[in-house]
Amino acid sequence: MSKVLIVAEHLNGQLNSATARCVTCAKAIHADSIDIVVLSDAPDAIAAQAAQIAGVSKVITVANAANAHALAQVLAPQIAKLAAGYTHVFGPSTTFGKDLMPCVAALLGVAQVSDVMAVDGPHTFKRPIYAGNAIITVTAPAEHAVVATVRTASWPATGAGGSASIEAASVDATLPTHTRFVTLQQGKSDRPDLQSASKVVSGGRALGSADAFSIIYSLADKMGAAVGASRAAVDAGYVPNELQVGQTGKIIAPELYMAIGISGAIQHLTGIKDAGTIVAINKDGDAPIFEIADFGLVGDLFQIIPELEKAL
Known part of the structure; x- marks a missing residue:
């Protein structure tokens, strides 16, 4: 039993x-x-x-x-x-x-x-x-x-x-005194939680800067989606590490995952393998992300994303 x-x-x-x-x-x-x-x-x-x-x-x-x-x-x-x-x-x-x-x-x-x-x-x-x-x-x-x-x-x-x-229930357990709570540091956002969101828009190193990453936030807000990022984007300082998707970040399974300017390293793909539909936008047509994407668009993300947002 x-x-x-x-x-x-x-x-x-x-x-x-x-x-x-x-x-x-x-x-x-x-x-x-x-x-x-x-x-x-x-x-x-x-x-x-x-x-x-x-x-x-x-x-x-x-x-x-x-x-x-x-x-x-x-x-x-x-x-x-x-x-x-x-x-x-x-x-x-x-x-x-x-x-x-x-x-x-x-x-x-x-x-x-x-x-x-x-x-x-x-x-x-x-x-x-x-x-x-x-x-x-x-x-x-x-x-x-x-x-x-x-x-x-x-x-x-x-x-x-x-x-x-x-x-x-009443539990008779000896609790330690060597560990104590000091503070909780967490990012605050009005967007859906990355771990449980049904739609996620992620950006990679191709964005080039933290300021340029605003294009990802804008598209996500238009779609009502959570925002994610590759490890390369996090390491470059574009976004905080709580947005990282992948083996050393968050493992997620949204219904829709959009990978924008993300090449598709195996560590990143590990984090999205259970996603429902994967959309990739990258100027490199040979990027590994296209091998697993359901829909792929080759081109300059700085031209494609504004057009896509306008269409939405």
């Missing part, structure tokens, strides 16, 4: 859609029950959102002032205590999950399964390696709990319609 515990990711009282994607993955192992745990200083509103995800059996809340900010070293001991009785503990393969879940695995004395992109059985999973150039099958020991991060770009979010019960 499989019982899955999913760690909810949330920020500012809002549940991240990555949690619903973890639920989809949990359903693939045909679990007998899927529970979500919300750790926060005030978890009620977040728990109410989680309870609406279809297929969720129960939402567990852990209210503690120490959980006001998501610190892996603080959350992990509590999750490890709650994991008793569960066969699987899942978290999203986001910055939050990549920071937290290895700590949970260490406390439970098991090896973590990372970036689950497909499920072959309750203990057998597929995950990418070598920047997504190869897919391997991993089998976890059946006698131990499976701690895994779910590659959110590979799983659609489970829809609403659920009515799971919500239960408050």
Whole structure:
């Protein structure tokens, strides 16, 4: 019998859609029950959102002032205590999950399964390696709990319609004092979140400068899209690193991805391999991006983008 515990990711009282994607993955192992745990200083509103995800059996809340900010070293001991009785503990393969879940695995004395992109059985999973150039099958020991991060770009979010019960839990765990929250630094934008947006417009090194990158922002605003960038554009200082898409940035799966002035290095392609439709605009007709693009346009982006925006 499989019982899955999913760690909810949330920020500012809002549940991240990555949690619903973890639920989809949990359903693939045909679990007998899927529970979500919300750790926060005030978890009620977040728990109410989680309870609406279809297929969720129960939402567990852990209210503690120490959980006001998501610190892996603080959350992990509590999750490890709650994991008793569960066969699987899942978290999203986001910055939050990549920071937290290895700590949970260490406390439970098991090896973590990372970036689950497909499920072959309750203990057998597929995950990418070598920047997504190869897919391997991993089998976890059946006698131990499976701690895994779910590659959110590979799983659609489970829809609403659920009515799971919500239960408050008290966890007797020793929390560390050597780690403390200082401040959260994050970019602020009225545009959609890059990780969950259905449309993304990305720019590359060909833009030439931070000022020229405004052409990407303008097109994205016209389309109601999020803005992304290649690592080369980030390294050149055109945009902040939270916009980076690729192996060392964000792995995304929008319905529409527009790569503008991006040549298509394998590290970048890794981040968009699950996108629905890929559109490439580049003056180099031999750029690798055209090999995977559904639609490609060869030409000067500084001429094409204004024309495209005018047509829109």
